Amino acid sequence: MTITANERSLQKETIATHLGRPDASVGLVNWPVHRGSTVVFDKVGDLENSGERKFEKGTLHYGRFGTPDVFAFEEVISALEGAYGTLCVPSGLAACVLPLVAFLKPGDHILVTDAIYGPTRTSLKQFIARQDVELEFYDPCIGDGIAELIKHNTKVIYLESPGSYTFEVQDVPAIVGCARSRGVITVCDNTWATPMFFRPLEVGVDVVVQAATKYISGHSDVMLGLVSCQEPYYRMVREAANWLGYHAAPDSVFLATRGIRTLAARMERHYKTGLALATWLEQQPQVRRVIYPALPSHPNHTIWKRDFEGASGLFSFVLDASRERAIKFVESLSLFGIGLSWGGYESLAIVSDPSKARTVTRWEEDGVLIRMHAGLENERDLIADLTKALALI
Template structure:
C-alpha cells in the first residue's frame, strides 16, 4: 500500500493491523473529484470517446490487458471493484469477487467448479440452503455429493472418490459453531488434489483467515458482519487471481452481480469491522459464560468455552470466538418462546452480524416447515436458541437475559 508524505511523494508502508486494513486495504489513494470515499458509480453501461477508443479497448481485452476497464455493468463497476480490493486485502488474497448475495457466491463457485459426473463433499452442519442446493439442485445436473460430520477426518478421507473435485465446509458452523481444523483439511485436499472452499461468514477476516491455512477459496455473506448494519445484501469470494477470474466468467453468464450502491454500503460497513467484531467477541464470551453457569440453561455452544467440542481447534486457529451463542433453554417449545418474548434488547429475526442483537428459535424460524422428528434428526430441538450479539453494552445484555430467564418456572 502507498501512503502520501507531506511532500506529496509516495512511500511504501506495510499494513498489518486488521482495523487499518479494514479502512485502507486495497484502496486507491486518489479518488475522482478528490473524494476521500470511493464514489458510487451508478451506471449500467460505459461509453467510448470514439471508434479508435473502442478498438483499442477490444484489442487490449483480447490479449487480457484491458486494465480493469469494462464496457457493460455485468462485467464490473468501479465501486464494486473498490469493495473487492478491500476484502482481498483483509483476507490476504490475490483477488476477490463480489456477488448479489452470499448464496449467489456459493452457487457461482459450485457451478464454476463442478460438471456432470463430478462429486463433492460437504460437511453436515453447513448452511441449510447450501445443503439443499448441493443435495437437491445439483443432482439434476448429474453432480453427486456426500455429507460428512465436521471434524471426522476418517469419514472425510473415506468419502473421497476419484471424481471428487471439491470439499465445502463452514467454520464456525450454524447453529452449533463447530470449527473445522483447516490445516488438516488443507493437507488432505492438497494430497488428493481437491479444491477446498470455506464459508467463513461467522468468523469474519478479523477472527480467521482460511487462506492462511492453505484453503483455496473463502466465502462471506457480506450481508452479515462485513456490512454490519442489517441494511444490505451481498456476498464475496476471495482467493487466487486465477480462481477468481474463473468465477468472474461464471458471474458474467449467470448475472449475480452486486449493484454499486450495495457495494458502497458494504464498504462503509467494513471501515468499522474490526471495532465491531472485537465488541461482538467480548459480548459473545460474556454471554456464553453467563449462560453456561445459569440453572435454567441446559447447554451452551460457543467455541470460546472449554466445553465446546472444538475449543482446542478454535484456540489454535481463531483470534476471537465470534458474536453468536447457541444454547438450549431448560423448557419446552412454548417456554422457550416465552423466554424469547420476554427479552427487551434482541429483535426476533433471522440473520446475524449486525450492530443490533438478533435472536431466533430455529425450530420456529429456519426449520418451521419440518416436523419435530425431522428437526430432531438434524439436531434442531424445540428449546434451541441462537443469539447473534450486536455491539450493545455487555452488562445490559446480561441483565436482559437474567430478567427473561427469571420468568421461567
C-alpha cells in the first residue's frame, strides 16, 4: 500500500506507518540510505532548472538540499504536524535557531518564554542578540497578557510548551491570537509532546521546531532536528538553512524514519509509565511536589487537558532533601541512567537547578529538582528501583 500526504482522513498512527514509503514497484517497505553530494543531469538546462527550484519541496539539485529519502521523511513529518513543509537539520538546537536566523534582522524585537530549553537560551544570548536583536523573556504562564509586551518592532514570539525542566503549559491559542492580531510570527518547540500529542500549527502557530534526536528517533543514537512551517514561511527557512550550510546526515534520517514508524506505540507507553511514576511519587513523603502536566495537581492541567492528547514520559519532581542527599538518591538508582537528553527507550534521572536559567521568573522551591524520563521498562521495576533509592535519603 502506498498513500499520499493528501489522504488526511487517515489517523496519525496510520500516517506514521505508511506515508513516505518507496513506490510499490521498488518492492521495499523502507527507503535505502542515499549518500551523495553530486547529482548528475543529462542536460545543462536540467541542472540550471533544478537550481532555480532548489528551495522548492522535493527538488533534487545537490546533496545538501536533500535526497529522495530525506524528502520522504520530511513529508511524513509535515503530514503529522499539519505543515506545508518540513526541513531536516543536523540537530534539535539547529532547528530551534534556524527560524530565528530566517526571520530576525537588526533592530527587531523577540519575545521568548523564560522556560526555554537551555542551549536555545544560550544561542539567543550569545548569537542572536549580538546581531542587534532586542531579546526579551516573558513568563511562560502569561497567556493573552503577552499583548502588553508586543512592541512596534516585535517580529517573533518563541514558545515552548511545556517548559524545560519546570513544565509550565503555555496557553498557546491565546498567545497566537495576540501575535496574529499584531502581525508577529510564532515559533513553538514541540519536542516534548511530538505531533502525536500536540499539533501547534492547528491552533495557529506559524513554525514548529523539534529535536528528532529525542522521541522521533527514539533510541538515543541520532542527532537530528526538524522545522515544520506554514506555507508563507517555508522558503524563508529553506533559504536560511542554505546560508548556514545545514544538512542532515543521511544515516540519521534513515534511523529517524525507522523511529517514526513506532512513534505512536512508544509514546503511549512513555505516557502510561510516566503517569504511573508521577502518581506514585506524588504519594511519597520524601517528595515535596511532582511537576507533570497530566496530573490534576499541575497548575496548568486544564490547559494541558484542553490542548494535548497525551503526555510524554518526561517530568520533574522536587525532592525534600539537600543537594548531597539528592545526588545520593540519583546515584543509587539502578534502572535510571544519569545523562543529558531524553526520549530514548531508557529511563533517566538528573539533578537540576532551574534558578540558573531564568530571567523574569524565579525558582524558589525548597528542596532539589529531579528531572526524570520514564523509558520503556516495566513500571513496577522502575517503582521498585525508586523505592529502594528513596529509602536511602
